[in-house]
Amino acid sequence: MTVDQMPAPAGAASTLDDLKRRLNLISDLGAAQSLLSWDQETQMPPDAARVRGLQMASLAGLSHQMFIGEETRVLLEAAEQSSTVSEIGADLLRVTRRDYDKATKLPTAFVEELTQARSEAHHAWIKARGENDFAHFAPYLSRVLDLTRRYAELTSQGDHPYDALLDDYEPGMKTSQVRQIFADLRERTLPLLRKIVAAGDAADYGVLSRPFPAAAQRAFSLKVAAEAFGLQPGFSRLDVSAHPFQTNFSADDLRITTRFDEQYFPMSLFGTWHETGHAMYEYGVGRELERTPLSRGASLGVHESQSRMFENLLGRSRAFWQRYFGEFAGAAPEVAAGQDAESIYRAVNRVQPSLIRVEADEVTYNFHIMLRFELELALLEGELSVAELPDAWNAKMQAYLGLTPPSDAEGVLQDIHWSSGLIGYFPTYSLGNLLSVQLFEAARRVPEIAAGIEQADYAPLHEWLRVNVHQYGRRRTPGQIVQDATGQPLSADAYVNYLFDKYTDIYGLEA
Numbered sequence: 359m360t361v362d363q364m365p366a367p368a369g370a371a372s373t374l375d376d377l378k379r380r381l382n383l384i385s386d387l388g389a390a391q392s393l394l395s396w397d398q399e400t401q402m403p404p405d406a407a408r409v410r411g412l413q414m415a416s417l418a419g420l421s422h423q424m425f426i427g428e429e430t431r432v433l434l435e436a437a438e439q440s441s442t443v444s445e446i447g448a449d450l451l452r453v454t455r456r457d458y459d460k461a462t463k464l465p466t467a468f469v470e471e472l473t474q475a476r477s478e479a480h481h482a483w484i485k486a487r488g489e490n491d492f493a494h495f496a497p498y499l500s501r502v503l504d505l506t507r508r509y510a511e512l513t514s515q516g517d518h519p520y521d522a523l524l525d526d527y528e529p530g531m532k533t534s535q536v537r538q539i540f541a542d543l544r545e546r547t548l549p550l551l552r553k554i555v556a557a558g559d560a561a562d563y564g565v566l567s568r569p570f571p572a573a574a575q576r577a578f579s580l581k582v583a584a585e586a587f588g589l590q591p592g593f594s595r596l597d598v599s600a601h602p603f604q605t606n607f608s609a610d611d612l613r614i615t616t617r618f619d620e621q622y623f624p625m626s627l628f629g630t631w632h633e634t635g636h637a638m639y640e641y642g643v644g645r646e647l648e649r650t651p652l653s654r655g656a657s658l659g660v661h662e663s664q665s666r667m668f669e670n671l672l673g674r675s676r677a678f679w680q681r682y683f684g685e686f687a688g689a690a691p692e693v694a695a696g697q698d699a700e701s702i703y704r705a706v707n708r709v710q711p712s713l714i715r716v717e718a719d720e721v722t723y724n725f726h727i728m729l730r731f732e733l734e735l736a737l738l739e740g741e742l743s744v745a746e747l748p749d750a751w752n753a754k755m756q757a758y759l760g761l762t763p764p765s766d767a768e769g770v771l772q773d774i775h776w777s778s779g780l781i782g783y784f785p786t787y788s789l790g791n792l793l794s795v796q797l798f799e800a801a802r803r804v805p806e807i808a809a810g811i812e813q814a815d816y817a818p819l820h821e822w823l824r825v826n827v828h829q830y831g832r833r834r835t836p837g838q839i840v841q842d843a844t845g846q847p848l849s850a851d852a853y854v855n856y857l858f859d860k861y862t863d864i865y866g867l868e869a
């Protein structure tokens with residue numbers, strides 16, 4: 359950072375500053391749009407949806423036009439030609455150039471057509487899922503797929519069309535790498551899953567559905583989020599929404615949401631800590647990057663690694679429950695009656711093949727993702743038609759998890775992603791899982807951090823994450839972050855070892 363505190367030659371500085379001012383303005387429009395969107399999901403009365411949609415579209419159109427406009431191109435080129443630029447300035451130019459080239463490769467007419475097709479497919483999906491009628495959704499999905507292939511051609515980054523899609527969510531990641539990592543993960547974790555299923559399960563899960571009032575869940579999960587995970591009320595707030603998410607309007611204005619089920623407390627507790635992981639990533643981004651394209655997480659996968667670390671590696675750990683069981687019992691006396699730290703630890707780590715991705719445990723979750731990745735590739739490559747998709751889905755569910763969905767609503771229609779044109783997005787969930795453990799193990803090589811984790815004192819871990827991951831925002835690619843922080847490229851190794859150690863112990867398996 360010290361380089362940036364040195365005065366740059368006047369010409370160079372003013373050019374870069376002019377560009378920055380424009381990017382600040384575009385960023386502010388984006389923040390206003392995010393605020394409208396957050397409000398829509400958490401506070402807005404339902405009748406306001408129509409005009410709110412128009413208002414958000416106006417802001418989105420305005421910021422997009424400003425970004426791809428002639429003035430941005432002129433300022434960007436001028437700044438690129440100046441010889442003296444600070445390190446952060448050079449990173450800003452590189453990332454802005456990347457975004458600009460991507461945004462300007464797409465003809466406006468195509469963007470409008472894609473937006474329209476996604477919106478229609480989304481509405482068709484809601485109806486199809488509600489009525490368990492895949493045939494209703496099929497033509498809309500076919501259209502989204504055709505346009506997605508066109509999108510991949512227009513923004514092509516590598517040799518496989520999927521590379522271009524993946525690059526939107528996980529910059530620099532290649533399809534061939536994902537294929538290889540997933541093949542390794544599949545080969546090494548299927549035997550573990552088979553052993554767990556064969557071992558049977560005598561644990562008592564009834565405890566998870568004992569009554570725990572929403573207000574008490576909220577108070578307990580927020581207390582832990584503040585004390586253990588660093589989320590302070592001075593820069594954050596928690597609201598309720600239909601689907602939990604995290605958003606932020608600056609690094610000091612973090613919004614997370616959750617949902618409460620008084621007969622199933624893990625939903626809000628682990629959901630809140632998951633979103634806290636996302637929020638603390640944004641909180642850790644360097645303030646010198648604010649209101650620029652650099653001021654957010656490096657990728658969806660890196661983001662998910664932070665949320666999964668808080669939710670699973672910390673929140674579902676034995677040390678965590680040993681530290682927090684007493685407070686949990688105070689907040690939820692009916693749940694805790696006759697229980698102890700070990701029995702709660704055991705209950706929240708149930709492994710069970712299930713139909714629905716978002717409810718899956720640590721062992722089965724990645725199979726839900728591999729299945730989707732394989733189907734997306736087959737669809738994109740033309741090896742699978744949309745009409746064949748439900749059968750292909752069911753066959754893979756049977757092969758991986760030994761289950762056949764009783765309906766398409768609980769199978770191929772369960773996720774929102776494809777209807778919204780988000781193809782190439784799913785792998786980031788599993789990449790995030792793998793990365794969460796790879797980072798965690800790297801951090802634990804520091805004795806002070808390892809000792810803290812054993813006491814559920816996460817301040818040293820948090821500082822390591824801030825220094826090695828959070829502070830950079832988008833200044834470094836996901837690949838650079840992983841390599842520099844862990845000394846190795848992303849692989850399944852750490853995750854596979856973690857699963858074996860944890861679940862061999864929990865299920866009393868032969869090692």
Ligand SMILES: [Zn+2]
Pocket residue numbers: 632636662665
């Ligand atoms: Zn997440």
